[in-house]
Amino acid sequence: MASKYKSSATIIPLDQAIGKVLAHDMTEIRPGQFKGPAFTKGHIVREEDVPHLKRLGKEHLFVLHIEPGEVHEDDAALRLGKALAGPGVILDDRPSEGKIALRSRHKGLLKVNQEALTELNLVPDISCSSRHTNTLVEKGEIIAATRAIPLVIDEGRLKAALNIAESTEKVFSVKQLSRPSIGLIITGNEVYSGLIEDKFAPLIRKKIQFFDCTLKWTLFRPDDNQKIVGGIKDLLKKKAGLIMVAGGMSVDPDDITRMAIMEAGAKDVVYGTPVLPGAMFLYGRIDKTPILGLPACVLFYKATILDLVMPRVLAGEGITRRDLALMAHGGLCLNCEHCQFPVCPFGK
Numbered sequence: 412m413a414s415k416y417k418s419s420a421t422i423i424p425l426d427q428a429i430g431k432v433l434a435h436d437m438t439e440i441r442p443g444q445f446k447g448p449a450f451t452k453g454h455i456v457r458e459e460d461v462p463h464l465k466r467l468g469k470e471h472l473f474v475l476h477i478e479p480g481e482v483h484e485d486d487a488a489l490r491l492g493k494a495l496a497g498p499g500v501i502l503d504d505r506p507s508e509g510k511i512a513l514r515s516r517h518k519g520l521l522k523v524n525q526e527a528l529t530e531l532n533l534v535p536d537i538s539c540s541s542r543h544t545n546t547l548v549e550k551g552e553i554i555a556a557t558r559a560i561p562l563v564i565d566e567g568r569l570k571a572a573l574n575i576a577e578s579t580e581k582v583f584s585v586k587q588l589s590r591p592s593i594g595l596i597i598t599g600n601e602v603y604s605g606l607i608e609d610k611f612a613p614l615i616r617k618k619i620q621f622f623d624c625t626l627k628w629t630l631f632r633p634d635d636n637q638k639i640v641g642g643i644k645d646l647l648k649k650k651a652g653l654i655m656v657a658g659g660m661s662v663d664p665d666d667i668t669r670m671a672i673m674e675a676g677a678k679d680v681v682y683g684t685p686v687l688p689g690a691m692f693l694y695g696r697i698d699k700t701p702i703l704g705l706p707a708c709v710l711f712y713k714a715t716i717l718d719l720v721m722p723r724v725l726a727g728e729g730i731t732r733r734d735l736a737l738m739a740h741g742g743l744c745l746n747c748e749h750c751q752f753p754v755c756p757f758g759k
Contacts, residue, residue, distance in 0.1 A: 421473070425464060428456045428472045435484070435562055436508045439467055448508060452485060473562070480566050484509030487559035487569050494573050495539065495557060497581025510558040515548045519585040520726040523555075527575055527582045534572045536560045541583060543759050547722045548585060555583050586726040591652020593619055594628040596642045598658040598668050603633040610710050611657040618717070622725055627651070634659060639671035643702070653701050653724065660691040660706040668704055669693055677702055681732045685739035686758075689716025694730040714744055714752035 423431060432455055439449035449467060450460070456472070464472075477483060482490075488511040492502045496513055503512045515521070523544035531539050541555035548554055559569065576582055595615055601607045609631070616626045628649060630642045639656070646654050659668030673680055677695030682704070684692050688711075693704030701724050709715050719738065720730060741759045744752075 422471045423473075425461060425470050425472060428464075429458055429461070431456050431472065434473055437464075437467060437469070438508055477563060481563045482559070482566050482569050484559045484562050484564065487564050488557060490569065491537070491539070491557045491559070491572060491576070494576035495555065495582045497584035499585030499587065500554065500581070500583050506558070509562070510556055512553045513555040513557070513583055515550055515552050515554050515585045517550050517585065517587055519548065519587045520722045520728075521546045521548050521554050522584045522586060524579060524582045527579050531572055531575050531582070534568055534575070536564050536568050537572045539582075545719075545723060545758075547753070554585065586728075588622060588722065588725040589652065589727060590622070590624050591725075592625055592627040592650070593653045593655065594630070594646035594649065594651035595626055596630045596632055596639065596646070596654070596656045598632050598634060598639055598656065600633045602658075603631050611705070614710060615655060615657070615705075618721070622721065624653075624725070634667060636667050636671050636674065639668060640675045643672065643675040643697070647697060647700060651700065653703070654697075655703045655705055657705040657709070658707065660693060660704050672702055672704055675702075679729060679731075681730060681735060684716050684735045684742075686716040686719065686735070686742035688712045688744055689719075689742075692716045692720070694720065694724075694735075696729065712744065712746065713750040714755075714757055716742075718752065719758040 433450055433452055435452050436448035437450045438447065440446045449463065485506040488506040488509055492511040492513060496502060499516045499519055500513050501516050503514065521542060521544060523541050525544060528539060528541065531537060536559055538560050539555065539557040542548070595612060597609055597611050602609045612626070612629050619626055628646060628651065630645070632638045632642045643654060643656070656668055656672060669682055672693060672695060676697045678697070680693065680695035682693045684690055688708035689706065691706035695702050703717070703724070705717060709717050723730065738758070741756055744757045747755070
């Protein structure tokens, strides 16, 4: 005898299922080989399907009866996905097992409205998870996924979730990165005089190539305030879209780079961070041109504050004292013997 599952589904014994239409996907797992729907929503059960269904451990099938005020999980997932996806985000073609993935339309900086995401998940029967905000993502990568937890969700609960997603800017977006011509000033008497070989330029060139940027100008300046100021102004005249100044960022009396950056006209300057390595990093702007003061740690660690800040700068974001303070949580690099950055807790 058929029995009721909640108010929306009837349990049908397998031997009575031939000719019936499946109301949801059925998952099959073959360890190391396959995980996915063996039978999809809308499939008409045939006699030859019965042995396969038995191998899946099925003795009964669900036949749904969608009542007024109820929404099937696939339809709910589509509506949620569309409400959550902002600029730079696309949806998969169709839900799979009631879940739909959101992907990056292009390489860029993932932005997540964390407060809205939390509120969304406080709605009963709603599930939505994402990668960390401010993560650099490649084109086509999954950045979030959402679903209704039950097979059939109350439409009132779905609408409550949609209202949260639509009452603010989109919960998920991916900002495109600019590709500025970059100017680098390397300070220090030892490098300027040729006593030691410069290591900064090759390292910076390699890092920025990952972002499809070009290191167009490399200038060397001694520990002389006016000469460093002059170098910065020279790069501004050349229309550098981003300026980096390496070395001389500590508190030692002869480390004058920070003072030179400010004297060159930098505004909104923040110096010092709670990120390790990277405590003596500097961020500022001269008009619309970002300028970064790079401490020596950039030379000696694979992952530093520069790797965390660079995507945000290229996405056109200004860096504030509060932005840096928020990076304290997760801002401690473990300096692992085999660095796995960015697949690690650093910066998360």
